[in-house]
Amino acid sequence: MESVVLYPSPGMGHLISMVELGKLILKHHPSFSITILIVTPPYNTGSTAPYLSRVSSTFPSISFLHLPTISLPLDSFHSPHLETLVFELLRLNNPNLHQALLSISDHSTVRALIIDFFCTAALPVAAQLNIPSYYFFTSGAACLAFFLYFHFIHNQTTKSFKALNIHLHIPGIPLVLASNMPKPMLDREDKAYEFFLDKSVHLPRSAGIIINTFEALEPRAVKAISDGLCVVDGLTPPIFCIGPIIAADGRSSSGDVPECLTWLDSQPKRSVLFLCFGSLGLFSEEQLKEIAIGLERSGKRFLWVVRSPPSGYPSQRILPAADPDLNSLLPDGFLDRTRERGFVVKTWATLVAVLNNDSVSGFVTHCGWNSVLEAVCAGVPMGAWPLYAEQRFQGL
Numbered sequence: 001m002e003s004v005v006l007y008p009s010p011g012m013g014h015l016i017s018m019v020e021l022g023k024l025i026l027k028h029h030p031s032f033s034i035t036i037l038i039v040t041p042p043y044n045t046g047s048t049a050p051y052l053s054r055v056s057s058t059f060p061s062i063s064f065l066h067l068p069t070i071s072l073p074l075d076s077f078h079s080p081h082l083e084t085l086v087f088e089l090l091r092l093n094n095p096n097l098h099q100a101l102l103s104i105s106d107h108s109t110v111r112a113l114i115i116d117f118f119c120t121a122a123l124p125v126a127a128q129l130n131i132p133s134y135y136f137f138t139s140g141a142a143c144l145a146f147f148l149y150f151h152f153i154h155n156q157t158t159k160s161f162k163a164l165n166i167h168l169h170i171p172g173i174p175l176v177l178a179s180n181m182p183k184p185m186l187d188r189e190d191k192a193y194e195f196f197l198d199k200s201v202h203l204p205r206s207a208g209i210i211i212n213t214f215e216a217l218e219p220r221a222v223k224a225i226s227d228g229l230c231v232v233d234g235l236t237p238p239i240f241c242i243g244p245i246i247a248a249d250g251r252s253s254s255g256d257v258p259e260c261l262t263w264l265d266s267q268p269k270r271s272v273l274f275l276c277f278g279s280l281g282l283f284s285e286e287q288l289k290e291i292a293i294g295l296e297r298s299g300k301r302f303l304w305v306v307r308s309p310p311s312g313y314p315s316q317r318i319l320p321a322a323d324p325d326l327n328s329l330l331p332d333g334f335l336d337r338t339r340e341r342g343f344v345v346k347t348w349a350t351l352v353a354v355l356n357n358d359s360v361s362g363f364v365t366h367c368g369w370n371s372v373l374e375a376v377c378a379g380v381p382m383g384a385w386p387l388y389a390e391q392r393f394q395g396l
Helices: 012-028 049-058 082-092 094-105 117-128 141-155 191-205 219-226 259-265 285-298 351-355 369-378
Strands: 002-007 033-038 062-066 109-116 133-137 208-211 239-241 272-276 301-306 342-346 360-365 382-384
Touching: 002 012, 002 094, 012 033, 012 049, 012 062, 012 109, 012 133, 012 369, 033 094, 049 062, 082 094, 082 117, 082 191, 094 109, 094 117, 109 117, 117 133, 117 191, 141 191, 141 208, 141 219, 219 239, 259 301, 259 342, 259 351, 272 285, 272 351, 285 301, 351 360, 351 369, 360 369
Parallel strands: 002 033, 002 109, 033 062, 109 133, 133 208, 208 239, 272 301, 272 360, 301 342, 360 382
Antiparallel strands: none
16 A cells, blocks of 8 residues: 655644645545644644544545644743744654654555645654655745745845845745744744744755645746746755645534524625634734724624634743633624624634635635635635734735
8 A cells, every 4th residue: 555644733724734635635646545644732723623533534545643742841932933832843743753654654655755844854754764755835835935045045144034124035026025024033043033944944855845826826936936046056846836725615514504604695795894814813902993993984794703812921822712702802882783784703714615605705814825725716805914924925
């Protein structure tokens, strides 16, 4: 038996993307088996168990292998960025990864290890076992162009991005302010910056890079990468644009229709503005009130996904957030005054199903790449509100 092992970093968005990649591989190579390695982090990424159960029952050729839990001394990390924890967690997981690959190899020929961008620490493990390693880059080609070019930029200056009042020239993408780089990369003395720099160096050393995009969506970035303009001091590995890969609409397997979809079905065609900012897109209580005031004054129909504000205590940012108390977070009487034309959802909505509803006319989004692709496929115009990570590249 031949198999492909997929290794996503923690987080629902990364996991879903890897599962969809596994489905695509099986479509073209039905004789393969797919094993997806699951890392359980010591911080909140949302519940994945129902999703994993649904996939396992629907696609028997896809199996999930949970790696042993790693203990992280959370108070020893001086970087304020969650990405530092992710990188360190995956680095410490290398012995577990090695054992998992050996175990899978006992009963199957592992044709490839496909890793998430954050899983660069896995490259030497795969090399030791003579398993070809590929990246699955779950952001767009513009973001990949930057990361391939990043270490070249690093070598041209001794200053941090936050201290550079200049536009960066990156092959294949529009000019971007240095201060608009992802927050974990603004300070070159930060541990997160060091990790990202290491990833930039190792990306070209893989057997290839799979991107969830398509050339018609990002022609300039794809061409710049393919022409070798982003890897200045070496060869660019093979690039495979296989997108758009998006998940199914996420409705309950029981057939229950979420209340928000029933409400959308009752609204006029192309009349509803949808606001959703991803699993980590959090606003302060003051910001939530301002958004509510804007929606009310607009007079427009809306569907708004609201999450609880971030905790003011750093030690609690890794804990699961409670559902928001809408009555205390939103302006007094807001829900009653907008009841006829607005619907507020707590924490989560099934994005694909909402975007494909005929009543939705626009999408205010944090520009997470999965959300961008889902909106593109649904033909829904987007208003970009980048919040974190690489989302400013998606908003270009």
